[in-house]
Amino acid sequence: xxxxxxxxxxxxxxxxQLVVTSxxxxxxxxSHLSKHEGNLLIGMMGCAIGVxxxxxxxxxHRKVIVLDSDGSVLLSLFNLATLGNxxxxxxxxxxxxxxxxxxxxxxxxxATSGNTDLEAMARGxxxxxxHTIRNVEEFxxxxxxxxxxxxxxxxxxxxxxxxxxxxxxxxxxxxxENKYTFVRYLERTxxxxxxxxxxG
Amino acid sequence: MxxxxxxxxxxxxxxxxxxxxxYLPETRLSQIIPLIRDDPGMELIAAASEQEAVTIxxxxxxxxxxxxxxxxxxxxxxxxxxLLAIGKQLGVxxxxxxxxxxxxxxxxxxxxxxxxxxxxxxxxxxxxxxxxVLEDSEKLEIKVQDAVRxxxxxxxxxxxxxxxxxxx
Numbered sequence: 001x002x003x004x005x006x007x008x009x010x011x012x013x014x015x016x017q018l019v020v021t022s023x024x025x026x027x028x029x030x031s032h033l034s035k036h037e038g039n040l041l042i043g044m045m046g047c048a049i050g051v052x053x054x055x056x057x058x059x060x061h062r063k064v065i066v067l068d069s070d071g072s073v074l075l076s077l078f079n080l081a082t083l084g085n086x087x088x089x090x091x092x093x094x095x096x097x098x099x100x101x102x103x104x105x106x107x108x109x110x111a112t113s114g115n116t117d118l119e120a121m122a123r124g125x126x127x128x129x130x131h132t133i134r135n136v137e138e139f140x141x142x143x144x145x146x147x148x149x150x151x152x153x154x155x156x157x158x159x160x161x162x163x164x165x166x167x168x169x170x171x172x173x174x175x176x177e178n179k180y181t182f183v184r185y186l187e188r189t190x191x192x193x194x195x196x197x198x199x200g
Numbered sequence: 201m202x203x204x205x206x207x208x209x210x211x212x213x214x215x216x217x218x219x220x221x222x223y224l225p226e227t228r229l230s231q232i233i234p235l236i237r238d239d240p241g242m243e244l245i246a247a248a249s250e251q252e253a254v255t256i257x258x259x260x261x262x263x264x265x266x267x268x269x270x271x272x273x274x275x276x277x278x279x280x281x282x283l284l285a286i287g288k289q290l291g292v293x294x295x296x297x298x299x300x301x302x303x304x305x306x307x308x309x310x311x312x313x314x315x316x317x318x319x320x321x322x323x324x325x326x327x328x329x330x331x332x333v334l335e336d337s338e339k340l341e342i343k344v345q346d347a348v349r350x351x352x353x354x355x356x357x358x359x360x361x362x363x364x365x366x367x368x
Contacts, residue, residue, distance in 0.1 A: 020259075040262070047255045051286065054259020054267075057245060058220065078248035082256075086245070160311035175290050183262055187288050195217065196293045196352045 002162040003096040004029050006139050010065070010094075013147055014038075015191060017063040018055055018182075022048035024103035025097055025165035026067040031107050032168045037185035041171060041178050046075030049083070049093060059190070070097040070112045070156075077121070079138040084126020087152045094143065095154070098161040107161060118156045130154040158199065201366050202230035205337055206231035209297075209362075213268060214241060218295060220265035222246070222253040226368045228299035228308075233270075242350040245285030250275030254357075258292040266348070268295040273302070273320045274359070283327055283357055291355035295348055296329075302363035305335045307367045320361070329357050335364030 003025060011033040018038045021027040027041045040055075042048045073079070073095050083093075089135035099113030112118060122130035129146075133139050133155050146153040173181075183194040210232050213221075221236050222245045236244045243265075247253035250271045257267035271279070276298065287294055302309055302317020309317065324331050330350060332343055344360065351358035 011206065042286070043289065044281075046251075047282055047286050050252045050282070051259035051262070054222075054256040054261070055263045056259075056264075057243065057256070058260040058265045076249075076252065076255075078252050081248045082246070082252060096236025103312055127220030179262070179290055179292075186262070186264065192264060194262070194264050196261060196355065 001136050001156070001159050002164070003098070003157070003159045004162060004164050006094070006096070006143065006157055006159070007033050007067070009140060009144050013144060016053065017065050017147070018059070019065045019067065020052040020055065021047070021067040022069060022072040024034065025162070026069060028165040028168060028170050030190055031171035031173070037181050038198065039178070041173065041175075042181045043175050045069070045072040048072065049076060049079040052091060052093070053079070053083065053086065053088060056091040057086070060088070060090055061091070065147070066091070066093040068095045069091060070095060070099065070110045071101050073118060074111055080122050080125035080127065083132045083152065083154070084122070087127070089150045092146050092153045093155065096159050097154050097156050099158050100161050102161055102165075120154075122154045127134050127152060127154045130156070132156045132158060134158045150160060201229060201231060201234060201368060203231060206235060206323060208337060208340055210239065212341045213295075213297070214239065216345045216348040217266040217342060218268045218348065219243065220257065220260045220267040221270055222247050222252055222267070223270035224275060226301075227293040228272075228301065229270065229297070229362055250279040251282045253283070254279045254294065255286055257294050258290070260285045261292050261294060268297050270297040271351045274297045274316055276320055276323055276359070280323065280327065283329065287357040288328060291314045293351035293355055294357040295351055296357055296359040298312070298359055298361050300333065300363040300367070303333070303361070303363050305363035306334065307364065317355040324359055329359055330354065331359035332362055334362060334366060337365055
């Protein structure tokens with residue numbers, strides 16, 4: 001299974017969900033596949049789950065999706081404990097675990113290519129609905145299906161390292177531009193102003 | 201800190217529009233935690249790291265809340281990365297409500313805290329984060345309102361460093 005196959009399946013299901021991606025492959029591939037205004041493309045590792053949690057708590061009636069990686073989750077393991085206690089029902093997290101720091105260009109192994117099991121860590125942290133997915137059929141059955149459920153889900157998607165994100169065009173959208181598109185989309189769909197925008 | 205001061209801090213935050221607070225507990229301002237928790241107009245979220253507290257608050261802000269992060273100043277060091285990556289780079293207003301340990305005006309300063317305190321303001325300045333040091337409660341309400349207005353105008357985190365009267 002490669003990440004792009006999974007992202008294609010998710011992109012076909014996008015309606016009004018909010019999608020937060022971390023750096024790097026998932027950000028590049030997702031922005032190529034989806035031009036949804038509800039995409040928030042975080043340019044750094046280790047921040048997407050936190051931002052996704054905040055969105056999910058602020059907007060409990062909206063489905064929030066986080067597209068993350070093993071390297072990124074390993075950088076912010078404290079998120080697992082907070083997720084395991086808060087358990088926001090409207091949050092679905094997909095961790096594309098290729099076992100390497102692919103963005104490093106030397107594909108140096110992450111801890112998950114050794115002894116570390118993110119699903120076990122998530123369960124130990126209190127995330128009951130944590131699963132490891134190893135093929136596309138399983139991703140369709142469990143991963144995509146979770147979008148229709150009202151429960152925190154944490155999927156460790158075991159993917160092969162794919163270099164597709166190095167070949168497809170990188171998004172040229174500025175981070176601030178993306179942020180304003182995102183919050184204007186929320187203003188429109190939520191029918192209320194985002195407060196920090198303020199008056200000019 | 202006197203209970204009355206804790207009530208004034210929470211009331212000031214509320215009046216300035218803060219309705220979402222993430223936090224890691226510390227000693228100096230800890231009386232504000234139950235007051236925020238018990239206020240139906242405010243949501244209080246416990247984080248496991250200040251770095252996480254910043255990202256959760258930023259997500260809530262993008263989702264329409266007016267968010268604060270309550271932390272000890274040691275948390276400024278822990279959260280430098282997310283303050284920069286999310287707060288500054290993405291441009292997300294956040295009110296940092298900081299117990300300022302180890303600074304000169306900290307009434308409980310000791311060898312345990314002095315080094316932590318000494319570097320807090322240089323680090324904030326290095327990050328380009330605006331701040332106010334509050335040593336007494338004079339014009340507290342106005343200072344909190346000023347900070348919230350400034351953070352929204354700057355689209356960036358703003359730190360209120362509580363010391364002096366607030367550290368007794």
